[in-house]
Amino acid sequence: MSPQNDVPVAPRRAAKHRSGRRSTGRRTQLIGITAALAAAAGTTAVGLSSSATGSSTASPGLSPSQADALTAARVERRDLASRDAGRIDLSLEATRKAQAEKAAQARAARLAANATLTQRRALALAAAKAAAAKKAAAQARALAAAKAAAIAKAKAAAVAEAEERARAPKVVLPTTGYRLTAHFGEGGSRWARNHTGLDFAAPLGTSIRSVLAGEVIQASYAGAYGRQVKVRHADGTVTSYSHMSEFAVSVGDTVAAGDKVGAIGVTGNTTGPHLHFEVLLGGDNQVNPEPWLRDRGVNP
Template sequence: MAITRTTGKHRRPGRAPRTARSGANLAGIATLAASGVVAGFAAPALAASDDGRGAEDTGLRQAVAMGDELADQVAAQAETQQSFAAEAAAKAQAEADARKEAARLAAEAKRKAEAAAKKAKQEREAKERAAREAERKRLNMFVLPVSGSYLSTSYQASSGLWSSGSHTGVDFHAASGTSVHSVGSGTVVEAGWGGAYGNNIVIKMNDGTYTQYAHLSSLSVSVGQAVTPGQQIGLSGATGNVTGPHLHFEARTSPDYGSDIDPVAYLRSHGVNI
């Protein structure tokens, strides 16, 4: 059977129509354009497609080359941005670490300051307690009425010089004008002329007993005045019934004459070495 062909021009099989090739080329270029490539090269590529496959390949190679260059630029920018981001993160971390260290140092300084303040307070309180204790002991201590003196007449010595027939106190050797001290803490209940005692002072001690200081040349305290151990209350002399200057000292259970007790035993019971 004879094969007949229709008349007219025919194209070689396998070659795509120009419109199809142009469409494919445009699709590839559009893809590159979406990545940021300027599509100005598309026109020459499309124009060349009319003249043959070689021109079309040249356009694609240009597009690929430009795409590679763009990719390199994008990668370089991305690397630079990552570097900046890393530097910013490192700086932020360093600042955070610095703030944390500053907070730690501030807390440590505060702790040390509080510890130092607490220690200073404890030391101050300890000193205050020691001072109070020392003052308490001082106020409760007893001393000799005349510093560095000695007894010239003992307690209950017999003599016609005394109305009772015996000595109701003790005499301390003291030249006229010698300082006379309160033997302990108390309150003055008598200060003035005492007859045979001359100028005398009677003190009610804090323990409820009484002490008397007689034959004084002058007085330094008055009734109602509080006195402390060792405080000067007058000066020794020879007023009243005496044969010479000295201090007559008595210890009593009351402020009245006749309630006398042994003054040496009294002073020794309060820690005075006599």
């Protein structure tokens, strides 16, 4: 080996050694940066490819400080994730709580509305019942008033009728216990002309009464009429009572309706004991006694 070849060998080795030291330092720095980036990104292993370093040799492990940094980054990231999950859970819980409160408020509003509606219906029903009761009471009062008015009217009519009857002349039948044997206007051999009165057949001695109040204007024997009494009444009408067995009054006497004027007999033209009763309007106009008595409230 020549001296020329020996001279340059040492410098090349030294240069090569310096180049190796520089390359190792750069790899270490690059690995540190990569570890930090990996920690920030949440990676679990850090390596450096041969393309980045220009060598096919695998990257060495992390230093203790870099491992601590990586662990701290991971812990911080986990804590951040846990806090984010907690915040999401709290947000969801708050949302559910708000929804539940809103639903409760809506339900309470519906219940309040239903209660209000029920109360209004109850009030309306009570008002309707009160109105119906009031109407029924008014109708009952009106019916009672109408009934009372009808009763009062009937009483007033009865009183008026009684007063009218009291003012009107009292009329009675001329005798009792009788049967009618001859009517007004009948013809026959027993009479010279058609019958002029109404015959009441009754036992001998049965009382004969004045049918109306009046004055006795005759009490004497009158031929075919036998013993006869005539009474003039307030309106000028005269009633006649014939065939009596006796007199109970005299001319000029005042009699009331129902007072005795004589008794049933057989005097005059008669075939048996009876009263021959006549009604003479104005004292001389003979009329049928039956309707005359009926018009005055008695039915022979």
